Amino acid sequence: MEIKRGIPVSPGVAIGPALVVDTEGFRIPQRFIDRKQRRDEVQRLREAIKAAVAEARENQEAISAKLGKKYGDIFAAHAVFMQDQSLVGEMEALVKEQDHAAEYAVSRVIRRNAKTLESHNNTLFSSRAADLFDIEKSLLRHLLGERGELISHLKEPVVVLAHDLTPSETAALDPKMVFAFATESGGRASHTAIMAGVLEIPAVVGLGRFLTDVSGGDEIIVDGNRGVLILNPDEETRKRYEQARQVFGTFATGLSELRDKPALTKDDVRVTLHGNIEFPQEAEHCLERGADGVGLYRTEFLYLNKKTDPTEEEHYEAYSTVVRALGGKPVIIRTLDLGADKFATQVEKSHLERNPFLGLRSVRLCLRNLTLFKTQMRAILRASSLGNVRMMFPMVSTLLELRQCKMILAEVKEDLEEEGISFQRKLPIGTMIEVPSAAIMADELAREVDFFSIGTNDLVQYTLAADRTNENVAALYNPGDPAVLRLLRMVIDAAQKNNIEVSVCGEMSGEPIYTMLLLGLGLRQLSVTPQNIPEIKKIIRSVTIDEAKKVAQEVSRLETARDVNNYLREITRRILPEVVS
Amino acid sequence: MRVAMPGNTLRRSITIVNPQGLHMRPITAFVEVAAKFKSRVSLCKQNETPIDGKSPLGLLGLAAEEGAVLELEVDGPDAEQALCALSEILEKPSFDD
Structure with a gap:
């Protein structure tokens, strides 16, 4: 059991299995294989390692030629580490003896070793955990290929853990499948905090580094009242939180x-x-x-995760639903308040700006895209008659x-x-x-x-x-x-x-x-x-x-x-x- | 079970003089060279359990800072050449060439 403290941004208590979202937006699946697949799975792991090593060697040559040997050596190190027999042995053992899927085996072994490394007092060594994560990423990419395991395809409810969640990631999540959020970075007003409030689920942000200690599927408690995250709780703690969950319900009932x-x-x-x-x-x-x-009806959701701008009818539909309900x-x-942190692909690419928060965002963006602005205004005006x-x-x-x-x-x-x-x-x-x-x-x-x-x-x-x-x-x-x-x-x-x-x-x-x-x-x-x-x-x-x-x-x-x-x-x-x- | 190899066991004590300690670059160089030899290679830091000298992760785990004393042990048919080549890497004061 481990306890981490952060900033509570959305109240409530949740208990559930961890889903770790990495920086590239795909999750590390906790998956088991059929006993009969063991041999094939080991083979799949070996091939992924081989491909990742080859890629690292290619990078080594390319980068050495371009920037000098010193920089190319970083990839040589990755290649050498990926072939470490103890590392590979641990991964294969998880597949052969515990029926772990190759991705899960990679992730568990890397995280376990990274954690040991991070415990060193000398930062020269503890900071090298970052290299292990690079290796993990490379291996997972070779295992998962382009298909990834997108966080939008969840099959069971989870507690989402991430360094930070981007607006598009949170928007892609199915709210019914998320018990709680916990992130390493972020503050009281970060997008994760706002989204958690919107979805009415507990959330803690600003926890500092903790993802190293978690594997997908670990049991997690998120205490959104106190700003506490508990990894793999013991039985007593778990019971205490089950009770806390009920007490919080009572306070909420009183308010209702x-x-x-x-x-x-x-x-x-x-x-x-x-x-x-x-x-x-x-x-x-x-x-x-x-x-x-x-008092504030944000309209950005209409633009997020869409290939084309929303039509006047789509705007009108959304607005009239709310106006009628009220x-x-x-x-x-x-x-539209899009830009900088809330970025949609089809609008101008504000993230290429050097200083997006001082750049072309929000009403400035609308004044430069009159068609987009007028479409929204028309829909709002039409809804005003309702x-x-x-x-x-x-x-x-x-x-x-x-x-x-x-x-x-x-x-x-x-x-x-x-x-x-x-x-x-x-x-x-x-x-x-x-x-x-x-x-x-x-x-x-x-x-x-x-x-x-x-x-x-x-x-x-x-x-x-x-x-x-x-x-x-x-x-x-x-x-x-x-x-x-x-x-x-x-x-x-x-x-x-x-x-x-x-x-x-x-x-x-x-x-x-x-x-x-x-x-x-x-x-x-x-x-x-x-x-x-x-x-x-x-x-x-x-x-x-x-x-x-x-x-x-x-x-x-x-x-x-x-x-x-x-x-x-x-x-x-x-x-x-x-x-x- | 360890299969006995012909040849002898050689040992040498080496002090790390690189100010950055035994970091990624010397580790990479060490492992790449060690892999070329048939001999078993192990490294040991003051009274700790010896680690496999062909495992980069093991070497990193030693967290050998400047001034650390490592016991290098080589055992196998090409032990002499291995000891010589590997000591040279450990003794190098800098890898920033």
Whole structure:
């Protein structure tokens, strides 16, 4: 049994077999063979080794000629290691004596040896485990060929373990087949964290290196409440977690009783509590928890994993499903926010940019692809005749960009009118505030839109210039940072002065410790992941606006993110101790 | 069961002087040379279990840093030539040519 600690990003407890997703996106299958196949399987293993050795030797020659012998030698080492008789012997033994498939035997033997190597104190030697993983990758490639074992073809439910999950990998996963996520890298607002929230499964990220210690099929416990991962638990631990799983269920049941109660503070101030969604079926998740509407409907899923851009009908279909499900409740649809981390193949290849997060993404990309942008706008406008729809532009960084968006929208409206297609003429338009320049210019932007929605994930990342998924700098990324809070104040003030609505839809709004602060800063509208609605509602119902204002005042005196978070954690613990870890 | 080979058993104590220790490149060179000989080759670090000198993984597992003293043992018909060639690799101060 081994225990690892990381960052809890999605609550709940799960127990199940491990599925290790490697960096190339295919999994290492845990497969057994029929006894009669032993000889053939050994032969298959030997041939793969032979081919991998030949390839390494070819690389050695090519690289030596190109870059010098020193670099070619790396491949010579790989060739020599692949032929190591003790290594090969261990692999063959697993096939011959324990009926392991060749891939599984390779993976187990390499991981076992890598682990021993990593235990050396001298990094000269422990870091060489990386070479063993290169060898593993090469052998698996030769065994699996191009077909791979794609993670989209799961046959039994698993706990997905990876260094990091890319958006396309998470999107390819069948939610019914995944008990939980655990990743080595990533932070509170990483894509894995967001997806886990969406799928309502437990997740822990930022665990540091642990994949070396796991083979596919090992029993894993993911504790998404405390941020703990347990490999091969002993019987006692397993029992304890079975119980924990039930207790967590009880707490969740208690919260569900809040569903039909409004988000009203103790002094009777009504707060609008919306849900963030990505997939149409999540509209139900919002309604089940008594959300006042959908505050952020992300539309990227329409573009991911597709060879061609979605048609107007596909857009319309997705939007109308949600709008109808919500009845008359508001649905805020955000136009395409693709690029950088969320990359779709058919759109311009932003990942080739040197600095994608500062590159052609989101609304910038739409303004360069008018056909794509207009198709989406047409579908949103059409859906607006079915209910209470609003449209929102992401990542606007200048007033000019916002005006361009509005101009294009005016053109699309004209087209629809000419075609006699009905839509809501006074469709409310909003902009997200997630770039510091937009926050600073909020008073100007406020004159041109009907509402603001503050996207704290990007606002924090751009304000502090820190990538939330880079574990080396992730600590800088903090919604409680005083610099971020000053920007929030500016945006909220600008909205109030211009009498427009303002909401927060980043992960910050779903973090219980920030609820009082946000209310105290003047926010009366929050949009959170559906599963956070009951918790946040409970806090809202437990405080008065006066108390919240005092919290905001106290926070404005604090100088560092750490002080802010410690203070907020303490204050929140007094109200709802269960939600503060 | 070990089959007795004609020839003799030769031993030599070698101190690693390479500042990077016995790393990937000397290990590769060592194993590639060792494979050319019929003799059995083993290496042993102060009182530890001897490892097969023809296994690169075993050599890496020794984690022999600069200053480590290794006992090289060669046993077989071409033991003399093997000892000579293999010692030379272990004694090399640098592989960055």
